[in-house]
Amino acid sequence: MPGRIQSIERAAAILRVLAGGTRGLSLAEISRSLELPKGTTLGILRTLQHVGFVEQDDETGHYQLGGGVLRLGSRYLDGNELRTRALNWADALAGRSRESVRIGTLHEQQVLVVHHVFRPDDSRQILEVGSLLPLHATALGKALLAFDPHALPEYVRDQSELPGFTKRTLTEVADLEADLSRARIGGWAAEIEELVEGEVSIAAPIRDRRGTAVGSIGIRGAIERLCDGRKPHMEQVSYVRDAARAISRELGAGPW
Structure with a gap:
């Protein structure tokens, strides 16, 4: 059986030390706390900084946990508590919108569908739980x-052009950024025939108690049902946003 990897154990120890502090720690403090040589400690810190798990204050030089670690903590919630807290609200959204409902989380640069409620009619539908969807071509991903x-x-990063799925997919990064800016202003995102021709989806972010977006909830259906021309019906948008806010409150988010 392979043995433990010392460098990973030391990196984990550094993260634990930083997590236990109420402020940033200096290289000397971290090194002394773990009884590691400064050179070894610095090398690990720089690696953790490179991958986003550690940040360094420009003025003091002190180290603290980075956003990457916080996002990992949020993702732990995604497949378990998020789905549990969202079940009733997802059912209610399907009933109000008369469309299928999906809840997604970020997973390896894609949207992982963690919950799916069928459209409440007699049509044949396929369960999508566990499916992976592109971030830039779905409302769940855009949210x-x-x-x-x-x-x-x-x-x-390192992408000059995004993959296209239909002639309406946003493949230019600048176009995607503009669309996301509108989503931030409005509090919701949409995709209109960008993944599948004839289909539309509307989604809004689900936040936790820190205000971090830990998932998104949305509806999907035919363009003739969900749009007036090429604009989503605002009544449907309000249903989605109401559901997202309700689930966020279940997770401890404040009013927003």
Whole structure:
């Protein structure tokens, strides 16, 4: 059986030390606390800083936990508590909108569908729980990109063009950024025939007690049902936003 990897154990120890502090810690304090040479400690800190798990204050030089660790903590919630807290609200949204409802979270630069409620009619439908969807071509994904400040830079890094699925998919990063800016202003996101021709989806972010977007909830259906021309019906938008706010309150988010 393979043995433990010392460098990973030391990195984990550094993260625990930083998590236990109420303020940033200096290199000397971290090194002394763990009884590690300063050179070794500095090398690990720089690696953790590179991947976003540690941040360094420009003025004091002290180290603290970075946004990457906070997002990992949020993702722990996603597949378990998020789905549990959202069940009733997702059912209610399906009833009000008369459309299918999906809840998604960010997973390896895609949207992972963690809950799916069928459209309340007699049509044949396929359960989508566990499906992975593109972030830039779905309303669920856009809601995550728009309201997670770290998600978009990571998603578009090293990409000059985004994959296209229909002639309406936003493949230019600048166009996507403009669309996400509108989503942030309005508090909701939409995609109109960007993933599948003839289909539309509307979504809004789900936040936790820190105000972090830990997921999104949305409806999906035919363009003739959900749109007036090429604009989503605002009544449907209000249903989605009401559901997102309700689930967010269940997770401890304040009023917003």
